[in-house]
Amino acid sequence: MSLSKEAIQHITDTALEAHGKSLGTHTPTAVLPAGCQVITLEKWQAGRSRFRGIYSTHSLADFSAYVADRALPDAKGFIDQDEMTCTLLFNLGNDAVPGHADDRAILKLKPSAGYKAVQAIGSRAMTQKDLSDWIEDWHQYLSAMDEAGGSMSIAKAIAAVRTITIKAASESDHTVSETSASRSTLDQIEARSKETLPTSLLFNVIPFEGLTEQWINLRVSVITSGAQPVLKLRWVGEEVQREDIAQEFKTVLQDKIGRNAALSLGAFDPK
Structure with a gap:
């Protein structure tokens, strides 16, 4: 006796309901019968499984204060001198223990009205x-x-x-x-x-x-x-003066952040 597609799907769903409800992940997840979807149950918890988010500001002082307040080990920042920005990753991790790189602080300096003029x-x-x-x-x-x-x-x-x-x-x-x-x-x-x-x-x-x-x-x-x-x-x-301004940006930012993060010139894409 051959089974229809609907019957096979019903048997699969029943088996998943009986034996495959939860997965052994750090963030609680479950397998749903329909289409074998894996979903997160984090939003149903009292709190999030881990801290993450993106803090953005134009203020160098506020950015430095936020980084100092977090003061997480292995925090790494990347300075783009052409764009006058700094992206700091608190959970980048390393080769042995890579992080998700989704806990960030982004500084983008805003030119003054006179400088724009x-x-x-x-x-x-x-x-x-x-x-x-x-x-x-x-x-x-x-x-x-x-x-x-x-x-x-x-x-x-x-x-x-x-x-x-x-x-x-x-x-x-x-x-x-x-x-x-x-x-x-x-x-x-x-x-x-x-x-x-x-x-x-x-x-x-x-x-x-x-x-x-x-x-x-x-x-x-x-x-x-x-x-x-x-x-x-x-x-x-113009070019020389712009380079001097960009270099001052890195120097001032490093002085304000101190040892709270390691800064490098360039950009990093965590993919």
Whole structure:
């Protein structure tokens, strides 16, 4: 006598109900008859089988305090200096006793408003009004420098930017001989202002919470190829200064965490 599929499934379910209800795992689990599913019973317990979770913050001080409060042995942190982040794993374990790596603390530094403004303005083409408005908006963080390296007031810098004019001059030379003739033309375009135009703007800013102040040198350039002047600010030594800020991040974080975790540069994917 052949059995139908439904009959075989019923016999299997009955056997599992009789002999296979629970499994000998650390977190209580059970095998359900329908489809032989393995489920966790952790949510029915008074507490969780183990601590796990992800703590995220933008605050370096709060992140360090959380790590110090946990103070678990073998905690390991991985710093991504490009992204200014640190991922700390409390239960990564080791080769002999690997952990689940699902108990984490994540720090992602949030750039200050001033630092974001500097990054956004760098090498951007602006009109006179755009740049004068930007200087006016951030005047409390700015110092203006003239061509000789002396300081000038922000009010004069704004006035100089607003009163730029373009002066064009053309000069032609003609040479004639018995057998030939030549002609050369020299065009000169110059941008001038009624006030002394600043050559640099120094931006004083704390790039991220917990780090030290930085002086960012923004070189002012005027492009005269069009009918209206176009201005740009170039961050002098940008890459080097960014690397210094990233290195300071690692140093400050290591000082605050101390021996509560081992920090390494790079990223780690626990899969």
